Amino acid sequence: MTDSLTLFRxxxxxxxxxxxxxxxxxxxxxxxxVASGLMTSTCDSWLSGHSPExxxxxxxSGWIGMTWPLEYGGRETSTAARFAVVEELLAAGAxxxxxxxxxxxxxxxLLRHGTRRQQAFFLPLMARGEVFFCIGMSEPDSGSDLxxxxxxxxxxxxxxxxxxxxxxxxxxxxxxxxxxxxxTGEPGGRPAGSLTQLxxxxxxxxxxxxxxxxxxxxxxxxEVFFDDVHVxxxxxxxxxxxxxxxxxxxxxxxxxGPERFxxxxxxxxxxxxxVPDGRETEFGELVARLAVLRAMSGRVxxxxxxxxxxxxxxxxxxxxxxxxxxxxxxxxxxWLSLGAGTPVAxxxxxxxxxxxxGFTLRGGTNEIMRDIIARAWxxx
Amino acid sequence: MSDLEQLLDQVLGKEYAHAGESVDGSAWExxxxxxxxxxxIPESSGGSGGDPRDAAxxxxxxxxxxxxxxxxxxxxxxxxxxxxxFGTVPEGIITAVGxxxxxxxxxxxxxxxxxxxxxxxxxxxxxxxxxxxxLGTGEVAFTRLPRDEWTAVSGTNLAxxxxxxxxxxxxxxxxxxxxxxxxxVEELALTAALGRSCQLLGALRASLRLAAExxxxxxxxxxxxxxxQAVRHALAGVAGEVAAAEAAVSQAVDYLPRPGSPFGASETxxxxxxxxxxxxxxxRVARAAHQMLGALGVTAEHPLHHFSTRLWSWRDEAGSxxxxxxxxxxxxxxxxxxxxWAALTSSENR
Numbered sequence: 239m240t241d242s243l244t245l246f247r248x249x250x251x252x253x254x255x256x257x258x259x260x261x262x263x264x265x266x267x268x269x270x271x272v273a274s275g276l277m278t279s280t281c282d283s284w285l286s287g288h289s290p291e292x293x294x295x296x297x298x299s300g301w302i303g304m305t306w307p308l309e310y311g312g313r314e315t316s317t318a319a320r321f322a323v324v325e326e327l328l329a330a331g332a333x334x335x336x337x338x339x340x341x342x343x344x345x346x347x348l349l350r351h352g353t354r355r356q357q358a359f360f361l362p363l364m365a366r367g368e369v370f371f372c373i374g375m376s377e378p379d380s381g382s383d384l385x386x387x388x389x390x391x392x393x394x395x396x397x398x399x400x401x402x403x404x405x406x407x408x409x410x411x412x413x414x415x416x417x418x419x420x421x422t423g424e425p426g427g428r429p430a431g432s433l434t435q436l437x438x439x440x441x442x443x444x445x446x447x448x449x450x451x452x453x454x455x456x457x458x459x460x461e462v463f464f465d466d467v468h469v470x471x472x473x474x475x476x477x478x479x480x481x482x483x484x485x486x487x488x489x490x491x492x493x494x495g496p497e498r499f500x501x502x503x504x505x506x507x508x509x510x511x512x513v514p515d516g517r518e519t520e521f522g523e524l525v526a527r528l529a530v531l532r533a534m535s536g537r538v539x540x541x542x543x544x545x546x547x548x549x550x551x552x553x554x555x556x557x558x559x560x561x562x563x564x565x566x567x568x569x570x571x572x573w574l575s576l577g578a579g580t581p582v583a584x585x586x587x588x589x590x591x592x593x594x595x596g597f598t599l600r601g602g603t604n605e606i607m608r609d610i611i612a613r614a615w616x617x618x
Numbered sequence: 619m620s621d622l623e624q625l626l627d628q629v630l631g632k633e634y635a636h637a638g639e640s641v642d643g644s645a646w647e648x649x650x651x652x653x654x655x656x657x658x659i660p661e662s663s664g665g666s667g668g669d670p671r672d673a674a675x676x677x678x679x680x681x682x683x684x685x686x687x688x689x690x691x692x693x694x695x696x697x698x699x700x701x702x703x704f705g706t707v708p709e710g711i712i713t714a715v716g717x718x719x720x721x722x723x724x725x726x727x728x729x730x731x732x733x734x735x736x737x738x739x740x741x742x743x744x745x746x747x748x749x750x751x752x753l754g755t756g757e758v759a760f761t762r763l764p765r766d767e768w769t770a771v772s773g774t775n776l777a778x779x780x781x782x783x784x785x786x787x788x789x790x791x792x793x794x795x796x797x798x799x800x801x802x803v804e805e806l807a808l809t810a811a812l813g814r815s816c817q818l819l820g821a822l823r824a825s826l827r828l829a830a831e832x833x834x835x836x837x838x839x840x841x842x843x844x845x846x847q848a849v850r851h852a853l854a855g856v857a858g859e860v861a862a863a864e865a866a867v868s869q870a871v872d873y874l875p876r877p878g879s880p881f882g883a884s885e886t887x888x889x890x891x892x893x894x895x896x897x898x899x900x901x902r903v904a905r906a907a908h909q910m911l912g913a914l915g916v917t918a919e920h921p922l923h924h925f926s927t928r929l930w931s932w933r934d935e936a937g938s939x940x941x942x943x944x945x946x947x948x949x950x951x952x953x954x955x956x957x958x959w960a961a962l963t964s965s966e967n968r
Contacts, residue, residue: 243857246864249671249872261963329959511956513947522943523898525950526891529962530862533869554861557854608854609847615830617844617853 242550242614246537257322264326267299271332279331279504281590284497285600286458287333288409290370296327296334297367302341305543306349310357311365321539325496325532331504331586335409335458340364343491344371344417346542347435351476351484356437360415374404374418374438374462375485381406382606384419385429385482389464391420391436397470398422398436400444403463410460411447413440419481433481437473438464454592486549492601494538494552499531499559501597502566505586509570514578520569524562531559550614553607560597560604567594622672623679625652630683634824634921637684640779641711641743646687649680655689656707659697660877664706670874673697674816674867681820684924686779688713688740690813698809699748701877703760703796713740715784716750716806722759729759729795733768733786739935741782742770749786750798750806758803760796763788775931777924805881807937811893812870814936818896819863821925821932825907826860828922829853832911849910856906859899866895883953884964890942890949897939900929 253261271277276295280287296302304320306312324341327334345364348357363369380386389402400420410416416438423432438445444467449457476484506524513521534555541548567590573579574587598604612618629648630636636645649655658673659665673693680689688711695714700707720733731751741747747763763786771783830853833843843849870892873885881889904926908915915922933939954961 243861243864246861247868249868507958510950510958513951518947519940519943521950522890522946522948523894523939525946525958525961526887526894526943529887529891530866530869530895532962533865534862537865537868551861554858558858558862605847605851608851611854611857612844612850615826615853615857616834617830617850 289333293336294367303365310361372413429482435475493556508583677816681817694813710745714748720751722751737781741784777927866892900933
């Protein structure tokens with residue numbers, strides 16, 4: 239029962255030279271991109287910072303789908319190399335949202351469950367930063383209770399007919415495709431066996447996208463409606479009825495990455511030379527916690543290639559990491575209220591604060607995470 | 619499971635069979651017999667061989683079993699000083715002191731050490747006291763005192779472990795003194811902090827286990843405590859603290875320099891982060907575990923107090939979270955000139 243924690247005990251090798259080199263290459267790229275106006279550093283950039291042009295440049299530099307096979311546009315690097323590149327981009331507050339889902343989970347899902355034809359078609363386009371995916375999971379009546387999705391796909395002579403709607407789909411208005419979780423089994427039936435993942439082209443007839451304005455003034459969340467949308471059989475990901483199992487496998491990727499504790503990092507970095515007198519220990523504690531979260535996330539990422547997704551460990555990283563994001567905001571906000579900081583820091587704070595409620599909601603609420611964790615100790 | 623873990627299972631027995639035992643107990647006797655009290659120290663230095671990971675494993679597991687024994691002291695600060703001075707660790711209980719409260723003055727043919735240190739771990743019962751004292755010349759003087767060269771007044775921490783006030787006023791001949799660079803003082807403090815972090819991790823693990831076992835068997839309102847979401851979430855919070863402590867300690871042990879090599883900024887950050895994480899976790903886990911165990915947890919009969927009293931004590935020893943947080947802030951400001959990301963990732967270049 240304590241096995242869920244043993245992966246955190248494992249030693250982690252020092253980064254080899256090629257990864258250190260890759261970090262330096264990303265840092266140069268970021269410096270050049272800021273200088274040329276291609277990017278501005280923001281908090282929460284992995285979800286809010288959508289820039290197709292930036293993503294194309296990232297793809298051209300070989301940083302999307304790094305671990306994927308060469309024949310599909312990848313570089314067959316280690317997960318540790320990808321981890322390093324991703325956290326460099328996040329720490330810099332770079333706008334990576336356009337390709338984020340493709341790189342983090344759609345690509346790995348295609349590699350696990352996709353057909354060779356699907357892999358050969360989608361992966362190279364995704365790796366070049368030319369095709370972007372959104373993820374269709376939540377629905378108006380299915381938030382944390384994802385297994386209750388009702389968007390329905392019914393059999394036709396040539397494939398599937400989809401009806402229903404998705405909500406809180408980030409950047410659906412800019413995405414070329416959606417990986418959607420839909421119901422192919424009985425309405426109201428148990429999720430295992432009843433759900434299927436479909437790749438839906440966003441420009442096809444019957445798909446309507448309506449952006450939702452949120453309290454930060456942005457419109458990255460969308461509502462997506464499906465009205466007799468036709469999906470051919472070759473766009474089923476994995477097996478019909480296996481959607482629930484496949485989605486659960488993705489969640490390990492979704493919950494343990496550095497985006498779960500670096501959303502406010504650009505703000506903290508902007509204060510590193512402006513910590514008010516007498517507040518040094520607060521700063522030191524935040525730094526120490528970041529060091530520990532990096533150690534935890536790195537150890538989980540090491541296991542994402544494995545046969546079994548480290549779901550409980552990922553839930554722990556998500557819970558601790560997102561609470562850290564909120565606390566770092568609280569601490570830095572107080573420093574700013576005392577008159578410390580620069581205009582850049584004040585801009586980042588004003589930008590990050592309205593996004594804070596999302597930290598502990600997205601990717602599965604922290605309450606759901608805590609139920610998952612407790613279950614590993616036999617508490618139900 | 620490794621051979622070492624198997625041996626530890628045999629020596630420490632089932633779960634809390636030896637909880638609360640000290641150096642007069644049978645578990646300690648077996649640890650000494652099997653050489654586990656000298657793991658991670660080279661055989662040429664009087665040790666049993668093995669690496670820092672082995673030393674950490676033994677320290678964590680002894681704390682997890684609820685033992686109150688002088689293990690962290692020997693396997694971390696004393697082992698460090700032995701490597702630094704090419705010394706040999708003798709049998710018995712050895713403790714080390716290297717604080718500002720110790721001073722050394724050169725006098726004809728040797729050095730006069732004076733010390734007035736409070737709450738020295740095992741200070742009254744140790745067989746040898748290893749002292750590190752600044753000379754004021756940019757160097758520190760190291761010496762080993764036999765038991766008749768210091769006096770001590772016994773005291774205890776909240777867990778009843780010896781924390782004794784030590785007074786030294788001793789002239790030591792030059793051939794019994796080794797001069798070390800000044801940074802040995804901080805390195806000694808770091809190794810002590812790592813030893814305590816390992817112990818804290820062990821006590822955190824045990825507290826999680828005790829709480830998890832209790833809330834599934836204890837029934838109220840005709841259902842187990844675990845049926846309440848508030849209780850499940852409290853347990854999940856404890857599990858998160860233990861997970862963070864596992865990664866923090868593992869990382870710090872990974873970054874421990876090879877014996878005799880200096881500690882860089884990344885090693886300092888990793889060890890400080892481990893002590894901060896385990897110390898903060900100690901407060902939260904002790905509170906949550908006691909809350910989950912109700913009145914039973916505060917009794918002398920239930921093993922929880924062996925762990926909660928140690929969590930509170932070790933948390934405040936070898937540098938508190940606040941102490942090390944100040945050091946981390948200084949490290950970012952000075953060693954890394956305010957470049958926070960460089961501070962966080964420099965460890966990758968170890």
